[in-house]
Amino acid sequence: MASQPETDTPTSPVSREQDHEPAAGLDRDLAALLEVERFEPPAEFREQALLNDPSIYEQAARDPQAWWAEQAEQLHWFRKWDQVLDDSNPPFYKWFIGGTLNASYNCLDRHVEAGLAGRVAYHWYGEEGEQRDITYGELLAEVKCFASALKDLGVRKGDVVGIYLPMIPEVIVAMLACARIGAPHNVVFGGFSAEAVRERMEFSEAKVLITVDGAARKGKTASVKDRVDEVMGDLATLQHIVVVRSKGTACQMKQGRDVYYDEIIAAADPECPAEELDAEHPLYILYTSGSTAKPKGILHTTGGYMAGVSATHRYVFDLKPNSDVYWCAADVGWVTGHSYIVYGPLANGATSVMWEGAPDYPHKGIWWELIERNRVSILYCAPTAIRACIKWGAEYPNKHDLSSLRLLGTVGEPINPKAWLWYHKVIGGERCPIVDTWWQTETGCIMITPLPGITATKPGSATRPFPGVEAEVRAESSGEPIEQGQGLLVLTRPWPSMLRTLYKEDERFIAAYYERFGRETYLVGDAARKDKDGYFWVIGRIDDVVNVSGHRLSTAEVESAIVAHPDVAEAAVIGQHDEDTGQAIVAFVTLQGDLQGDDAAVEGIRESVAERIGKFARPKRIIWTDDLPKTRSGKIMRRLLRDIAEGRELGDVTTLRDPEVTSKLQERIKELQAQEA
């Protein structure tokens, strides 16, 4: 079976699969699937696809700048660029130099001017059955009003605006209103805690924060504004808080600082022309996790980002805006939401579904119900969600007519063959190609992916770089390119939607991505394998970043939240393979003095993490220990902890300060596993 990864790395897709039994009824199919090895695009799909001629790859590779310029031509420019790429000062690349445009104009005005004001941009659904269809015309009108209102609050071009909102239509309005006046937005995922919001507002010196009274989650309403107030009080740079009245939750309003969204909109000028912005004008900052506890402020600019997201959205999803109904079931607070709920789909004039809630509320079939109701034709989600659906059972999707689907996508983590097969059969009815898209907050748009009308897919592989993108696998030791085998993933050519820097941290930007292989080779931070057909299999992170249910987290960030608890002396956090969430957070914790690791201590630590980062970052397991495995110089050996947690052979531990520590921990893990079983 050539398609099977040759590696025995525990995180590789197929070796994962061997860790557990395939779901009942799927095991024979799974064996058959791995025999098939490749899935060619169905003939009918290929015939009608926007791209179906494989020579596109060679064409783009011959002249990548011309290819990207062709993509940028699809956008509306107030002034066209003089030069496609300025690569005179790597890694500080610039794209479409001299060009001016506006992202909100590209997402809204130009469609309205083309007569599409009545086209639905979003079919929005609330948790309790609320429904709103928002057309391009309505969205434009509201964006103009809110952009005027932001100006009235004193927001000027270049000022950073924070956004902390749930999946309600106002989050889209807020982002586009910022883009309209050239105020870079800094969106914080609604699952982050208020403290995490404060930190991000502080780092980015945000002038205004847009938030909400309360947010719905599985039938409950959590107050948001009041939580924000508790931590935000003394932040000098923050001049205003705008509050969207969404759930009617009572909240304190501070005079002179806080205003209601609906009130400032009602008072604002309904006209607000889109600013003509330089192609390199910052569009947004999005904080993401790196190797240290301080999150990285990824900075994206306007022209290149818009060219990248619109082109990939069009071709990877084979988007036919007149007939498709598209649904990206991510949260706008992550990059997937920025690029493939907001900017990509709107730039392409798509009609999308937007869902406020969780996949299992009010019932476990809600996704499939929404697909049937809206005749969704393209679905894009994370493998974690698919694994949850497998657990709940095929009876939920089977109750609904999913025949409108013609293309499926995944993002965020490697997909294991079992989940791929289930997605293919149960959801896709064996007729929909699956695009497994690899990319990052940093890359802005999809980088490695099948083109659904061209590329034969192999379950678990993101296949090939998108046209114009060049990727390699490099040997860890020599740095030489590896034609077939495993190593470090790098991108060897600049691309338009690449991050421009880390906000106000140019040195850190270079150190994180452009030191290891020089200033022209982007170090991704993932390990990958390249197979005999040149297909890429992304295995997982090489740094201390973990991926829990597609949420990117830094172990250092979680450690610092744990040691902030007064009872904790020391902590080390690792990501452990998890059947449901991809990876799970495991914390090894030493308490102060004679304190006992009991249930109350577990709760206290989990609460500390929830408060400082967010509930989604709480450790799944806490393992008490008197000591941690350390080198003689006192460095914690996290690699050993990972081996211990995964039950791997440890090899030589004699260089440790106290080799006994590891065997004690191995015993603890065995006890815990026995208890959990």
Ligand code: WTA
């Ligand atoms: C991982 C999410 C395997 C990878 C868009 C990357 C993937 C990190 C895939 C970025 C995929 C994303 N297959 N792994 N298709 N897509 N990843 O910044 O480790 O939240 O570096 O962006 O997710 O996470 P981020």
